[in-house]
Amino acid sequence: MSIKKSRKVIVIFPRGEAIANFLSDVFIQKLKEGFSEIHFLTFDAKSLSGYTSLLHEVDSIETMERHKGHYAFRFMSSFLDLAHNLKIKTVSSKDRIRFRRAQAFSKKEKFKLELTVFFARFFANGAGTRLLEKMCEAAHKWLNNTKQLEEYIDRVKPDVAFNTSHIHGNISELYLYTLRQRGVKLVSFIFSWDNITSQGRIIPHYNQLFTWNNESKDLVEKYYGKDYEGCIKVTGTPQFDHYFHYFHKPDLSRAEFCESYGLDSDRPLVLYSTGMPHHMPGEPIIVKRILDCFEQEYLPEERPQLILRVYPKDHSGRFEPLRRLENIVFQDPMWNKDLVLPSLDAKYILKQTLRNVDMGINIASTITLELLMFDKKVLNIAFTPVRDSGDKIELEVGDIENRMYSAKQRAMVSFKDNAKWYEYDHYKDVAESDCILICRDENKLNTDIRSTFIFEPSRENKKKIMDKKFSGTLDGQGIVRIVESLNLN
Numbered sequence: 085m086s087i088k089k090s091r092k093v094i095v096i097f098p099r100g101e102a103i104a105n106f107l108s109d110v111f112i113q114k115l116k117e118g119f120s121e122i123h124f125l126t127f128d129a130k131s132l133s134g135y136t137s138l139l140h141e142v143d144s145i146e147t148m149e150r151h152k153g154h155y156a157f158r159f160m161s162s163f164l165d166l167a168h169n170l171k172i173k174t175v176s177s178k179d180r181i182r183f184r185r186a187q188a189f190s191k192k193e194k195f196k197l198e199l200t201v202f203f204a205r206f207f208a209n210g211a212g213t214r215l216l217e218k219m220c221e222a223a224h225k226w227l228n229n230t231k232q233l234e235e236y237i238d239r240v241k242p243d244v245a246f247n248t249s250h251i252h253g254n255i256s257e258l259y260l261y262t263l264r265q266r267g268v269k270l271v272s273f274i275f276s277w278d279n280i281t282s283q284g285r286i287i288p289h290y291n292q293l294f295t296w297n298n299e300s301k302d303l304v305e306k307y308y309g310k311d312y313e314g315c316i317k318v319t320g321t322p323q324f325d326h327y328f329h330y331f332h333k334p335d336l337s338r339a340e341f342c343e344s345y346g347l348d349s350d351r352p353l354v355l356y357s358t359g360m361p362h363h364m365p366g367e368p369i370i371v372k373r374i375l376d377c378f379e380q381e382y383l384p385e386e387r388p389q390l391i392l393r394v395y396p397k398d399h400s401g402r403f404e405p406l407r408r409l410e411n412i413v414f415q416d417p418m419w420n421k422d423l424v425l426p427s428l429d430a431k432y433i434l435k436q437t438l439r440n441v442d443m444g445i446n447i448a449s450t451i452t453l454e455l456l457m458f459d460k461k462v463l464n465i466a467f468t469p470v471r472d473s474g475d476k477i478e479l480e481v482g483d484i485e486n487r488m489y490s491a492k493q494r495a496m497v498s499f500k501d502n503a504k505w506y507e508y509d510h511y512k513d514v515a516e517s518d519c520i521l522i523c524r525d526e527n528k529l530n531t532d533i534r535s536t537f538i539f540e541p542s543r544e545n546k547k548k549i550m551d552k553k554f555s556g557t558l559d560g561q562g563i564v565r566i567v568e569s570l571n572l573n
Contacts, residue, residue: 094246
């Protein structure tokens with residue numbers, strides 16, 4: 085694809101996962117087909133070099149400064165997000181409000197929150213949220229100090245700004261508002277399949293959005309009405325592009341993969357990928373119970389081996405007591421912990437793991453979809469374990485978790501139930517798809533593990549759920565579709 089190059093683009097990388105998703109030689113090459121100048125804004129300029137050999141083709145790379153914003157602006161943004169969650173009434177949006185109530189301890193905090201919720205209900209509709217959006221823009225214009233940001237925009241003179249992650253990017257928020265008020269066209273990528281129902285309001289308003297699938301597109305149209313009419317394009321996600329072509333290094337055979345971890349290639353391999361510590365407390369105990377099942381139910385020569393992939397953002401150490409157990413290997417996720425940034429090797433080793441394991445176990449994770457991409461068996465856990473007070477390892481885990489949670493976090497954890505995730509809007513149809521098995525009773529864990537090894541989902545059911553979640557975009561061309569669409573803006 086080749087179009088006339090007469091425009092300038094700013095690409096914003098507000099967090100590490102966005103860099104890992106987008107930054108590559110292909111990304112820069114495609115951008116150069118549509119733009120005469122390319123400028124990068126990132127949370128850390130030093131973090132980009134490991135992902136492409138073409139950084140010299142980028143006209144400028146600058147680290148964003150952290151601008152907190154005026155208190156009134158931050159309050160208005162929070163108030164808009166609250167009104168939006170009250171408006172859409174999804175399972176996860178209701179939970180977001182419950183979490184806030186759980187964390188309000190004092191009478192003063194409770195009164196302030198309930199008063200805020202009371203008034204937010206008056207704005208929990210299309211007209212109300214649009215009004216709040218305009219108020220946020222006015223608050224930004226009149227209250228935030230944007231001189232430095234304006235000087236940058238005046239120097240670059242961009243036509244388009246592309247935000248590679250519309251969530252978890254507080255560092256970029258004031259940049260985006262300033263770009264919008266300067267008349268720069270804003271485009272963003274809806275980062276994940278659950279974001280529309282679980283991550284609150286899309287802030288600020290964009291001129292165009294790219295989504296994983298038609299489901300997300302329909303949800304944006306449902307919750308935002310005419311605000312994004314005709315402005316949403318289904319592109320797929322670059323997150324999984326590398327699964328479908330040569331990436332970084334040659335793929336490993338099962339024997340090579342097992343040798344690298346000291347595993348027996350003749351025995352089953354099971355991947356357990358963990359979740360966020362504040363969302364899935366007690367998860368190390370679940371892993372231990374799975375290992376107990378392996379020991380009780382299988383002869384040594386047939387016993388499954390567990391690869392434990394701890395959520396890269398979990399630095400609690402709560403899984404460390406499990407290192408003393410047999411038939412478990414801790415996989416290094418290969419992320420830069422300080423920058424919360426997956427390396428190229430991180431993406432590579434996850435691909436090799438998905439290719440070579442026989443089964444995956446997790447709690448309602450995106451990795452369920454990835455396992456299905458590779459035709460693997462999947463068992464989801466939907467029970468919350470009770471700690472065995474007589475078990476030394478489980479007591480250690482409990483002590484670690486008790487120390488890592490503040491009083492407010494423990495109050496939030498009280499709402500956490502591993503069965504609840506299967507009612508969340510984005511995951512409910514996966515749970516009901518008959519493509520995976522779900523263990524809802526710990527007493528049936530042994531039976532459910534055995535059943536999963538021999539489970540064969542129908543191809544029709546699998547095709548149906550994968551079509552719904554990816555809308556025909558699982559072809560390794562997500563990044564190409566996104567940039568070609570961006571080039572046309």
